[in-house]
Amino acid sequence: MSRRRIFVGLVTGWLLALSLLTAPVARAQTVTLALPVPATDDLAVVVETGSRLERDRRWAEALTYWEDAYRKHPDRADFQQKASLARAHYDVCRRYGDQSYLNSLNTLTERDALAIYDEVLLKVQSHYVHDPQWQRIVQSGLTNVQVAVTEAPFVARHLSATPVDRLAALQDDAAGMISSRRITDRRQAYDMVRSVATGLREKHGLSPQAVIFEFTSGAAAALDEYSGFLTGGQMDEVFSQIEGNFVGLGVELKTEPAGLLIVNVIPTGPGYQGGIRQGDRIVAVDSKTTADVSPDAMADMLRGAEGSVVNVAVRDPSGAERPLRLARRRVEVPSVDQVKMLDDQVGYFKLTSFQKTTSRDVDAALWKLHEQGMRQLIIDLRGNPGGLLKAAVDVADRFVYEGLIVATRGRSPREDFDHKGEVAGTWRMPLVILIDHDSASASEILAGAIRDHRRGAIVGEKSYGKGSVQGIFPLAVANVGIRLTTAKWYTPSGQAISGAGIKPDVEVQAALKPVVGGSATSEVADPILAAGLQACRAQIATQPVTRRP
Numbered sequence: 001m002s003r004r005r006i007f008v009g010l011v012t013g014w015l016l017a018l019s020l021l022t023a024p025v026a027r028a029q030t031v032t033l034a035l036p037v038p039a040t041d042d043l044a045v046v047v048e049t050g051s052r053l054e055r056d057r058r059w060a061e062a063l064t065y066w067e068d069a070y071r072k073h074p075d076r077a078d079f080q081q082k083a084s085l086a087r088a089h090y091d092v093c094r095r096y097g098d099q100s101y102l103n104s105l106n107t108l109t110e111r112d113a114l115a116i117y118d119e120v121l122l123k124v125q126s127h128y129v130h131d132p133q134w135q136r137i138v139q140s141g142l143t144n145v146q147v148a149v150t151e152a153p154f155v156a157r158h159l160s161a162t163p164v165d166r167l168a169a170l171q172d173d174a175a176g177m178i179s180s181r182r183i184t185d186r187r188q189a190y191d192m193v194r195s196v197a198t199g200l201r202e203k204h205g206l207s208p209q210a211v212i213f214e215f216t217s218g219a220a221a222a223l224d225e226y227s228g229f230l231t232g233g234q235m236d237e238v239f240s241q242i243e244g245n246f247v248g249l250g251v252e253l254k255t256e257p258a259g260l261l262i263v264n265v266i267p268t269g270p271g272y273q274g275g276i277r278q279g280d281r282i283v284a285v286d287s288k289t290t291a292d293v294s295p296d297a298m299a300d301m302l303r304g305a306e307g308s309v310v311n312v313a314v315r316d317p318s319g320a321e322r323p324l325r326l327a328r329r330r331v332e333v334p335s336v337d338q339v340k341m342l343d344d345q346v347g348y349f350k351l352t353s354f355q356k357t358t359s360r361d362v363d364a365a366l367w368k369l370h371e372q373g374m375r376q377l378i379i380d381l382r383g384n385p386g387g388l389l390k391a392a393v394d395v396a397d398r399f400v401y402e403g404l405i406v407a408t409r410g411r412s413p414r415e416d417f418d419h420k421g422e423v424a425g426t427w428r429m430p431l432v433i434l435i436d437h438d439s440a441s442a443s444e445i446l447a448g449a450i451r452d453h454r455r456g457a458i459v460g461e462k463s464y465g466k467g468s469v470q471g472i473f474p475l476a477v478a479n480v481g482i483r484l485t486t487a488k489w490y491t492p493s494g495q496a497i498s499g500a501g502i503k504p505d506v507e508v509q510a511a512l513k514p515v516v517g518g519s520a521t522s523e524v525a526d527p528i529l530a531a532g533l534q535a536c537r538a539q540i541a542t543q544p545v546t547r548r549p
Contacts, residue, residue, distance in 0.1 A: 337350045338380075
């Protein structure tokens with residue numbers, strides 16, 4: 001199944017709001033899991049597996065598959081191209097399943113759409129980390145238009161009366177309008193898109209707003225894998241993640257052809273309180289099954305306004321089905337979980353994300369463990385996709401005695417900043433950080449600062465390797481926005497971790513899904529935790545657990 005992880009990116013301040021990586025869905029609501037890239041040197045097997053996903057039009061899965069394939073085979077530029085094309089298909093399908101986006105199409109004029117495109121180009125010119133490649137930006141928009149006319153939701157809305165052969169002609173005409181033009185600046189890009197939108201309306205009757213929005217989305221997608229166009233609904237989800245709450249059922253899902261497998265349930269959410277448990281499967285939403293709509297679309301149907309009701313059919317692992325009627329409501333998503341003592345000296349907590357409440361939540365966890373006799377601490381960052389830059393700096397500041405925590409550098413001097421600790425008190429106990437290949441972004445800032453300051457041991461797998469900072473820029477004309485990479489970040493020693501990740505001091509391969517607890521059986525089931533405990537016990541506490549004034 002396709003793995004569409006959410007990697008929350010980094011934010012340079014509260015004004016620029018928030019950011020995400022990969023699929024724009026709420027982390028605590030849906031996660032789609034992926035087919036692994038075959039562990040084989042036979043590239044023909046890799047290509048055939050990815051091509052099968054494309055033929056089946058399973059674009060979310062194809063996107064993650066080709067991204068993973070390219071990471072494992074960075075010399076294969078064709079894998080990167082396949083990932084970009086899958087992303088274009090996936091984005092079109094997601095946008096046309098997003099009611100907020102459809103509302104924008106219904107209400108905005110051609111002039112409004114052009115204003116949005118112009119503003120996006122201006123944001124790219126002013127804030128993007130690298131010099132914009134205007135030809136590539138326009139070409140990516142053309143690809144989006146050509147992809148859109150192959151997707152049923154787009155065609156049904158804009159070209160339902162157009163014969164199939166005319167759709168191919170539309171693709172050719174759009175390409176012909178651009179092929180001979182050299183585009184070297186923002187104004188030329190704007191003029192070209194306005195001309196293409198006018199031409200396709202006159203020749204094919206295609207809505208210019210629809211064309212311009214495809215070029216807008218393509219402009220963001222052309223930049224890097226972390227930049228992207230955000231619909232109003234996606235913007236709301238981003239803000240909910242950073243605030244640490246969202247409206248929904250409070251479940252985390254794996255989308256599969258057979259339904260929506262429940263990966264995790266937040267105990268305070270309506271899903272758990274209505275009887276949904278980990279391991280259950282949602283097989284119908286408002287009477288729709290995967291025979292009627294795609295699994296991704298079925299997952300999207302679980303979203304809705306606060307107080308609205310959704311009817312689901314849930315099948316438990318034994319095969320028994322039961323109907324549930326659940327009211328969506330706001331669910332608080334904790335950033336700190338499983339606060340506990342693993343023995344009489346070693347405290348533990350899992351940090352699941354970096355959001356506005358994280359530093360407060362970490363403080364509460366530390367004092368709780370201190371009162372229980374903690375003399376050593378394990379912080380578990382496995383699976384943590386990141387979040388707010390400020391939150392990562394604040395948490396590191398709880399443990400780093402003094403000095404640089406992270407440095408950011410961008411094309412614009414206003415993105416250059418050295419983030420140093422500010423909190424007077426520092427927790428001085430021996431420290432171990434657990435990471436894995438899904439620890440990303442803000443997680444890597446914390447792990448990198450602890451490592452570079454020799455403040456503790458890093459245990460586990462090499463981290464993901466996301467060393468860029470994103471900002472979310474709401475646009476003026478409509479409830480849409482753009483996510484832009486604005487800077488790169490560097491550990492205190494000056495290391496850039498993009499693509500390289502944080503290498504642990506003690507490398508351990510995770511054999512099984514982590515199971516955290518205080519018994520010996522937990523250590524056996526979780527080799528990374530076991531190694532972390534061993535590293536903790538090997539450290540000699542030279543001073544009592546306290547905070548430096």
